[in-house]
Amino acid sequence: MKLAISAQGEGLNAQTDQRFGRCPYFVLVDSESGELLESVRNESAGAAGGAGPQSAQLLSHRGVEAVLTGNVGPKAAHALKAGRIKIYTGVEGSVCAAVQKFNENKLIAVSEATTSAHSGMQKGRQR
Amino acid sequence: MINLAIASGKGGTGKTTVAVNLALALIPDYDNVELLDCDVEEPNAHLFLKPEFELEKAVGIPVPAVDHDRCTFCGRCSEVCMFNALAVLKDQVIILEELCHGCGSCAYLCPEKAITEYNRPIGTIKSGSAGKLKFGGGYLNPGEAMSPPLINAVKKMIQPDHISIIDAPPGTSCPVVSAVSGCDYCLLVTEPTPFGLNDLDLASQMVSKLGLPAGVVINRSDLGDDRGEKYCRHAGLPVLQKIPFDKELAGLYARGEAVVSHNREWRRRFKALFSGITGNKKEVSRP
Incomplete structure (x- = not known):
């Protein structure tokens, strides 16, 4: 399965980011092989609004089937659902560790938002 | 005749007080004064003027629908x-x-x-009069963030042969730019506090970027320090009026009344403010 992990940097050793729409990078990983496919810069991380749906669109275009993250807002959850992308929360540590947890079924599958709108703007907002 | 915007960087400095008193001070001498409340997120000029509205119209923006x-x-x-x-x-x-x-x-x-557009209502504009004063204002729907289209709709009510006083929203972002753009003069209302000064600086930069001649009214002028005045001298902004922190003014404001309706001296001062603006405007627009 093609996974996207919200991350603070590039590659498998990057730290995961708790924010979905406003994480600086998405690291795309193949869940079966654990192989790094691509690190994608999230251009909408600093958007005034609509970062979640834009991120979902970015991942949908790349054929991502599931996202591993910390939290998703209502607009992001709605968009991911429309793109038929599964949502798993509870990541911590590195991208690598998140993939491992996913493979061990230790992440939480969610279908609704886990946080309120704009909550990703409060932490680490860059100007 | 003249489109005069009353703006400020900081909120709560007294834009509406100045706009309302200025409009009412001019009423006995002019038949063509209008006040337009462009602070559509928190419109309050009507509380002081108590106009009778004759016209009310919904304003919307075109949003997409996908087939x-x-x-x-x-x-x-x-x-x-x-x-x-x-x-x-x-x-x-x-x-x-x-x-x-x-x-x-x-x-x-x-x-x-595959995309058609339909109108999404964002607020209403109303117009009417308060005695001889013509009045118009915009009222943004609660929870709505998109104010510039509504502000532009209010500004469409400007009558070209009038002294049009435009009560702008606070700040220096899109809504303010929408309100003050195309005006002949911008009066910046400030207060002698660090916040007042900081935001006066931002507002002053905004008007100079827009190429608008501007002057300053210092409200609660006997509080705080004189850094605002020094700033104005340095920036070449004329201080056209100082309003002291006064119990009578505060009391009238709290009751929703205008000081020029009660006090001749203040009527004289606001008329002088208008002369200051028109004189200053000529000076500034001279090549």
């Missing part, structure tokens, strides 16, 4: 929207109406002509 039968999900609409109001996901286009600025790019550039 999913025609749409090929090519993503062009989302690509051209600079406000992230559309996202294309597999076989669905998600529209985030509250982010849409109504520019129409998505509908115009859709290769399949």
